[in-house]
């Protein structure tokens with residue numbers, strides 16, 4: 505699907521935590537956006553570059569999309585002030601989405617922090633297609649907690665579950681480095697390794713990993729994938745200027761056994777096969 509210059513009207517913009525916001529935009533023209541695609545959003549006409557954000561969800565009937573954003577700098581600080589009715593230009597939907605898994609796949613989604621956005625969208629789509637989905641989400645020091653969790657499972661071996669996933673039959677587990685009730689203590693990659701190890705060889709053979717999060721997290725997950733001979737896809741982040749493939753400012757290195765080659769994250773990605781990315785060479 506070709507990206508277009510569009511206008512997004514703010515329908516809702518709620519703070520989920522001190523630093524996380526959930527923005528709903530009315531954007532006719534984005535209804536067919538796929539999980540893994542993103543928008544390049546103008547956060548202020550005086551800011552030279554737009555900011556890229558993964559699409560968290562699209563609601564074709566209402567012609568709205570949701571974005572989950574972490575306030576980290578000037579652009580996202582401005583986003584956090586937008587009130588319903590505010591209109592902003594954007595380019596979208598951009599990029600190659602996650603690919604549809606083959607029949608019989610068991611999808612294991614591994615998210616780091618706000619990297620959960622494209623994976624949440626993917627989880628909903630996959631489960632609607634009858635694919636069994638497990639989401640493993642690494643979170644740190646979010647206060648209050650950004651989504652509703654099922655306290656009934658706190659203290660159980662499985663730990664806390666995210667309510668909106670549980671309601672759709674999506675298995676979820678959370679991790680944090682600091683001790684938190686109902687969380688796996690450690691990295692989300694350690695949780696993923698433990699989870700994969702707990703599967704039977706037959707179940708493991710059906711696993712496809714999907715990941716989005718900080719580069720070191722995904723690089724460590726790629727090692728786990730190698731160890732267990734798992735295939736998967738990763739949604740990469742890169743600093744972006746144009747957002748349509750012209751400036752070559754957003755490249756990531758791929759490996760081919762030789763010198764390697766680069767790909768533009770905005771239009772050749774942001775989703776790439778886990779095994780293709782050169783994880784030793786952050787872009």
Ligand SMILES: Cc1cc2nc3c(=O)[nH]c(=O)nc-3n(C[C@H](O)[C@H](O)[C@H](O)COP(=O)(O)OP(=O)(O)OC[C@H]3O[C@@H](n4cnc5c(N)ncnc54)[C@H](O)[C@@H]3O)c2cc1C
Pocket residue numbers: 542553554555556557558559571572573574575576577578579580581618621622740741742743744774
């Ligand atoms: C494909 C893609 C999807 C993304 N999805 C999300 C999402 O769903 N939620 C979310 O909170 N963040 C997401 N990000 C990161 C988000 O784009 C940055 O946090 C945001 O651009 C920061 O802007 P700022 O003005 O607040 O920060 P500043 O640091 O002031 O930004 C200065 C410049 O650096 C760029 N920049 C800063 N951090 C990043 C970064 N991590 N990645 C790319 N460019 C960056 C900005 O676009 C801007 O041009 C995504 C990035 C990419 C590439």
Ligand code: FES
Pocket residue numbers: 743744745746747748749750751752753754768769770771
């Ligand atoms: S941002 Fe310009 S080529 Fe990707």
